[in-house]
């Protein structure tokens with residue numbers, strides 16, 4: 444994927460400078476050590492190969508810069524946090540493309556789930572499937588209180604299956620029984636339901652999502668990094684290791700599953716339905 448970096452905006456010092464790429468805007472505040480990362484892949488922030496690649500690059504840059512200890516993930520697109528994996532990357536392409544795409548999805552999850560940074564999701568829009576997965580990798584989730592902003596792993600509604608590491612991430616967050624129902628039924632939760640089941644940690648009015656994320660961040664930043672990071676590692680490493688041990692097999696599984704005629708048909712029909720919704 445070709446990555447175009449954005450120029451820093453004119454400002455009065457580091458904290459006023461923006462950086463990032465075409466699809467991932469980064470607003471750093473060096474003074475507080477917190478950066479706000481905004482996905483900008485209109486119309487719905489679908490996780491295309493380009494967006495995944497730019498996300499990984501931007502995250503790596505922040506991880507390697509000791510100035511930053513916390514990142515808030517949010518959307519620059521109105522009403523959608525992320526529509527999840529890009530269905531056009533999984534439809535009508537060849538096995539080599541599917542393999543490359545899946546490797547990038549794995550890579551992003553691995554980096555996010557064990558990130559040394561404090562990650563907070565400021566969920567300011569709809570958050571299905573892969574979008575929900577991204578938020579689940581964070582240490583804390585704040586969802587805007589809007590009945591249109593549904594969140595959940597809805598893969599079964601598309602006729603596909605959430606991979607085991609999506610499932611593990613959900614189980615680690617809301618527990619086994621709730622995950623069993625949520626995954627099989629492909630549940631998309633309203634904000635109040637998401638809060639009740641523990642899928643998000645707070646639901647706040649839409650105009651307070653970012654300010655709430657910043658004040659929650661201050662609390663997490665007050666904890667010494669080494670102690671917090673070791674604790675996070677202790678909680679999450681077993682889950683990560685499961686995928687690391689079988690990364691290639693997981694790619695092969697994905698490629699053969701997604702290449703099936705029946706799965707391709709389901710995905711095409713789902714995409715068609717999304718397009719028809721407008722007309």
Ligand SMILES: CCCCC/C=C\C/C=C\C/C=C/C(=O)SCCNC(=O)CCNC(=O)[C@H](O)C(C)(C)COP(=O)(O)OP(=O)(O)OC[C@H]1O[C@@H](n2cnc3c(N)ncnc32)[C@H](O)[C@@H]1OP(=O)(O)O
Nearest residue numbers: 489526527528529530531569571572573604606700717718
């Ligand atoms: C047993 C072995 C198992 C191995 C594992 C195998 C397989 C598992 C693989 C993957 C797991 C999958 C994870 C996923 O994330 S799949 C994606 C699921 N996403 C969704 O279901 C969301 C679909 N989108 C929506 O519901 C809505 O778009 C929205 C996000 C609620 C926003 O609604 P809004 O009304 O604002 O927009 P539109 O619906 O009009 O959409 C605008 C435009 O965007 C296109 N689009 C929407 N979502 C996607 C997407 N995910 N990918 C690509 N394109 C998308 C939509 O078609 C419209 O396009 P148009 O051309 O008409 O403008």
